[in-house]
Amino acid sequence: MQIEVCYSPNSFHLFQNPNAIVVVIDVLRATSAITTAFYNGVSKMIPVATVDEALVYKEQGLMVAAERDGEIVNGFDLGNSPFGYMNTRVKGKTIAITTTNGTQAIEAAKASKQVVIGSFLNMDTLIYHLKKEKSPVIFLCAGWKNKFNLEDTIFAGAIAQALIYKHGFNTECDSAIAAMELYKLAKHDVYGFLANSSHRNRLSKLDLERDINYCLTPNQCPVLPVLEGKFLVKMELPKHDLLVNSKILNT
Amino acid sequence: MQIEVCYSPNSFHLFQNPNAIVVVIDVLRATSAITTAFYNGVSKMIPVATVDEALVYKEQGLMVAAERDGEIVNGFDLGNSPFGYMNTRVKGKTIAITTTNGTQAIEAAKASKQVVIGSFLNMDTLIYHLKKEKSPVIFLCAGWKNKFNLEDTIFAGAIAQALIYKHGFNTECDSAIAAMELYKLAKHDVYGFLANSSHRNRLSKLDLERDINYCLTPNQCPVLPVLEGKFLVKMELPKHDLLVNSKILNT
Numbered sequence: 392m393q394i395e396v397c398y399s400p401n402s403f404h405l406f407q408n409p410n411a412i413v414v415v416i417d418v419l420r421a422t423s424a425i426t427t428a429f430y431n432g433v434s435k436m437i438p439v440a441t442v443d444e445a446l447v448y449k450e451q452g453l454m455v456a457a458e459r460d461g462e463i464v465n466g467f468d469l470g471n472s473p474f475g476y477m478n479t480r481v482k483g484k485t486i487a488i489t490t491t492n493g494t495q496a497i498e499a500a501k502a503s504k505q506v507v508i509g510s511f512l513n514m515d516t517l518i519y520h521l522k523k524e525k526s527p528v529i530f531l532c533a534g535w536k537n538k539f540n541l542e543d544t545i546f547a548g549a550i551a552q553a554l555i556y557k558h559g560f561n562t563e564c565d566s567a568i569a570a571m572e573l574y575k576l577a578k579h580d581v582y583g584f585l586a587n588s589s590h591r592n593r594l595s596k597l598d599l600e601r602d603i604n605y606c607l608t609p610n611q612c613p614v615l616p617v618l619e620g621k622f623l624v625k626m627e628l629p630k631h632d633l634l635v636n637s638k639i640l641n642t
Numbered sequence: 643m644q645i646e647v648c649y650s651p652n653s654f655h656l657f658q659n660p661n662a663i664v665v666v667i668d669v670l671r672a673t674s675a676i677t678t679a680f681y682n683g684v685s686k687m688i689p690v691a692t693v694d695e696a697l698v699y700k701e702q703g704l705m706v707a708a709e710r711d712g713e714i715v716n717g718f719d720l721g722n723s724p725f726g727y728m729n730t731r732v733k734g735k736t737i738a739i740t741t742t743n744g745t746q747a748i749e750a751a752k753a754s755k756q757v758v759i760g761s762f763l764n765m766d767t768l769i770y771h772l773k774k775e776k777s778p779v780i781f782l783c784a785g786w787k788n789k790f791n792l793e794d795t796i797f798a799g800a801i802a803q804a805l806i807y808k809h810g811f812n813t814e815c816d817s818a819i820a821a822m823e824l825y826k827l828a829k830h831d832v833y834g835f836l837a838n839s840s841h842r843n844r845l846s847k848l849d850l851e852r853d854i855n856y857c858l859t860p861n862q863c864p865v866l867p868v869l870e871g872k873f874l875v876k877m878e879l880p881k882h883d884l885l886v887n888s889k890i891l892n893t
Contacts, residue, residue, distance in 0.1 A: 575821055
């Protein structure tokens with residue numbers, strides 16, 4: 392079971408593997424928001440690449456989230472702050488969502504065998520699923536406007552390391568090796584390691600420290616969103632009770 | 643003076659900066675071979691993207707180098723082994739060259755303000771030039787078939803660190819931060835750090851350990867190739883004698 396890490400949606404075409412599960416990662420904040428939404432009872436999400444597509448769903452009466460450059464787009468209900476999805480009003484709803492990076496990555500990966508959503512919030516649930524499936528895995532980092540970013544890479548490195556060290560996966564991919572090395576440097580203080588990163592600074596200027604802290608705290612939302620056609624839905628996982636306990640899972 | 647690191651020619655369009663000097667890096671082995679060629683008296687080189695373009699120069703009677711997947715293309719004089727350029731027969735010659743990755747990166751960067759060639763072999767000469775120019779710098783890693791590779795990234799991190807720590811440059815670029823972190827991990831044993839890297843293993847299978855050792859040994863060729871129109875030529879540097887002594891230069 393080979394692991395590869397793709398640092399940008401722009402490069403995903405280089406990583407085609409019809410047997411691979413693709414894990415889309417946008418830690419700050421799209422995939423953290425999506426994970427939070429499903430943990431809080433959202434029924435379905437429709438990821439779209441453009442604000443125009445989101446507007447069509449808004450006109451149809453759907454709840455719609457749109458974020459560009461860290462802020463809610465004017466006229467929309469929600470952005471990509473996870474705290475927006477911790478509200479009883481989202482329960483049972485279908486929400487269309489477009490974000491600067493995360494939904495572009497989902498769009499790039501949508502033809503893959505399986506597309507799942509990864510974040511620190513559901514990391515052990517993700518590991519549980521990937522080790523059970525025993526398929527090759529491509530981690531697709533959303534990055535920032537198609538450029539490499541640190542937070543998505545470190546998260547990819549964390550999962551890659553768990554799969555390789557504990558669950559029989561391997562890699563011949565330099566970007567996976569680099570991601571694991573960076574995770575090893577960061578793991579005892581991810582928040583501190585990202586202190587100089589470009590996107591953390593971008594969000595700090597928007598006064599989103601609370602979001603950053605939340606998004607970097609593992610295993611708060613033991614759910615796994617998966618793409619089914621145009622919808623993201625919550626994957627039904629066996630032994631669900633186990634997932635709550637990361638200590639059992641991650642051994 | 644901002645520093646950015648681009649991990650792949652495929653992503654270079656995201657890094658456009660009309661004021662930036664672009665350093666093309668293909669440590670194993672194109673930019674090491676080019677640096678070695680100029681140190682050994684080659685007059686000019688013509689980097690071309692395709693074997694077909696190289697064939698046209700061959701038909702014109704030029705000495706031509708062509709490498710694909712680590713090996714000399716059938717019917718050509720040279721590949722990208724630096725040892726091929728340590729021969730008196732190259733002295734004063736113009737050589738056209740095409741390689742799997744390096745010349746593709748030069749092609750991607752050719753419209754930039756200035757394009758120079760970087761390798762461990764000329765690293766202090768490169769630092770000397772960049773600190774003197776005081777321009778923004780984009781390090782363009784050739785990678786492997788448009789994917790990230792470790793050796794080019796580590797070299798970019800080495801130069802970025804020298805410019806930032808000692809010469810007043812700075813960065814807000816996550817890929818530059820990652821490159822410097824990886825260089826810090828690798829710097830005491832670059833050869834060992836690359837032991838598991840994809841391209842080192844690819845070359846090992848071709849029995850090219852001697853090439854790898856040579857390409858990772860700093861400051862053997864104190865010259866700086868620069869692109870002028872379609873030609874690479876040796877840059878005329880002031881205080882050239884100083885360049886030979888890396889201890890003086892790199893302080």
